[in-house]
Amino acid sequence: MKYAVLIGDGMADYPIEKLGNKTILQAARTPAMDYIAAHGKTGLAKTIPDGFSPGSDIANMSILGYDPAVYYSGRAPLEAASMGVALAADDVAFRCNLITIEHGKIKDYSAGHISSDEAKILIETLDTELSTDDLSFYPGISYRHLIVARNNLGAETECTPPHDITGKKAEEYLPRGKDGDFFSGLIKASMVVLELHPVNLKRIEEGKNPANSIWAWGQGHAPKFTLFRELYGKTGAIISAVDLLKGIGVYAGMEVIEVPGATGYLDTNYEGKASAAIEILKTRDLVFVHVEAPDEAGHEGSIDKKLKAVEDFDSRIVAPILKHAEASDEPFTILILPDHPTPVSLKTHTRDPIPFAVYRTDRTDPDGTEAFDEESVKKGSLGLVKASDLMGMLVRDK
Template sequence: MKYAVLIGDGMADYPIEKLGGKTILQAARTPAMDYIAAHGKAGYAKTIPEGFHPGSDVANMSILGYDPAVYYSGRAPLEAASMGVTLAPDDVAFRCNLVTIEHGRIKDYSAGHISSEEAKILIETLDAELGTDELSFYPGVSYRHLMVARKNLGAETECTPPHDITGKKIDKYLPRGKDGAFFSDRIKASMIVLELHPVNLKRIEEGKNPANSIWVWGQGHAPKFTPFQELYGKTGAVISAVDLLKGIGVYAGLDVIEVEGATGYLDTNYEGKVNAAIEALKTKDLVFIHVEAPDEAGHEGSIDKKLKAVEDFDSRIVAPILKHAQTSDEPFTILILPDHPTPISVKTHTQDPIPFAIYRTDNKESDEVQTFDEDSVKKGSLGLVKASDLIGMLVKAK
């Protein structure tokens, strides 16, 4: 048996008045996902355990089969693993976004989806200007970067994700609690370094949002994972544009496959991801394909972009993987799902359960679900499940 887990980050949503009361999944054209729902079994899953913030780290850790209550230590350490940054026991890794601040408010949590090339220059400048024996900056992808503090500095600091406060005054959301003043000062110092940086002056000249500040959050120490193969008896690979997913893969002992042109946005290399997955399945049992674009569109509050992202996910990821499964010489199982909702109306993640559907080429049993969306899957025979149990359900199913 071969397995493909296809994750459309943030696809789930609430009913939208401009779409006639439909959700994005209900309004989008998604024949491949609808086929999987109609010819397989469906349900809805709780990806965010009680007491956890509805972040992509927690949600995707659950989907990859790791209970956050057991394994979670923070988002940034996962991204550090993907970036090849080894953390000492007393190192605290922070996610370090490049953001646009205007009139004391976060105008853009992604600094206009700044290019990785531009961002690398800015982060290296910050490391040269603000880095110390206690603090280092590491460049990542687009607006997503890493800051590492040493000697447990910041381990108990309270931070807020920037995508949760877009449009809001930053004053009351700056890092707080123990060591909060230290990190608030670093944010303010970054504004001075970045304001007149040539990269930003050029972006302003081109009508783009400048990356005129950092924002730190998601901190934690390095976690300890039980290898995926030891837990589930299967080999696997992860394909994603974002360091978070790659980092979970690293800690889980999964192969992390780099795809040229994978951006984490609407312009990502969909075909490259599919080709890499099919190639990986020649030697691996299971592959996770993660697409970030629907989540980014949700954070932007763009109905049109989110519809496009979901339809692209369906036609350019789900459809070709489904075709491959149906023509494979081996039995094949496909799981489709978002990691969490990112509703247009709130522009951030919520804890609502998410829809999922499972299709097996060697099992023609199906339930009454005809389309893949938030409401239809509630009729599914699999009911409400704990997301971290889904991988076990897949590999143990007969």
């Protein structure tokens, strides 16, 4: 048996008046996902356990079969693993967003989805100007970067994700609590360094949002994972443009596949991801394919972009992998789901249960679900499940 777990990050949504009170999944054209739902089994999954914030780190760990209550230590350490940044026992990794602040308010949590090349120059400048014996900056992808603080600096600081406070006054959400003043000062110091940087002056000239501040959040120490193959008896690989997901794969001992042109946005290399998934299944039992684009569109509050992202996910990821599975001599199990909702009306994540569908090519036992969306799956036979139980359900289903 081969397994394909296909994640459309943030696909789930609330009914939208402009779409006739349909959700994005109900309004989008998604024949491949609808086929999987209609020919398989469906239900709702709780990807965010009680007591945890509805982040992609928590949700995707759960889907991959790692209970956050056991394994979670913070978002940034997972990203550090993907970036090859080793953490000592008393190191604290922080996610470092490049953001746009305008008139004192957070205008854009991604600085206009700044390019990785531009961002690298800015992060290296910040490292030159602001790093100390206790703190360093590391460049990542687009707006997503890393700060590593030493000697447990910031381990207990209270931070807010910038995508949760778009349009809000930055001053009211600066880091607080123990070491909060230090990291608030670091953010303010970054503004001085970045304001007149040539990269930003050029972006302003081109009508783009400047990356005129950093934002630190999502910190934690290095976690300790049990290897995926030890937990589930399967070899696995992960495909994503996002360091967070790659880091989960690193700690899980899965092969992390780099796909050229994978951006984490609407212009990502969908075909490359689908082809890489099909290829790696020649030598691995399971592939976990993550697409960030629907989530980014949700954070932007764009109905049109989210519809496009969901339809692209269906036609350019799900459809070719489904076609390959149907034609294969070996049986396949395909699981499709978002990791959490990112409603366009809220522009942030919620903890609502998400729809999921499981289809096996060697078994015809549909449960009467007609389409893949938040409402249709409520009639599914799998009911409401804990997401961290999903992986065990997949690999142990005989």
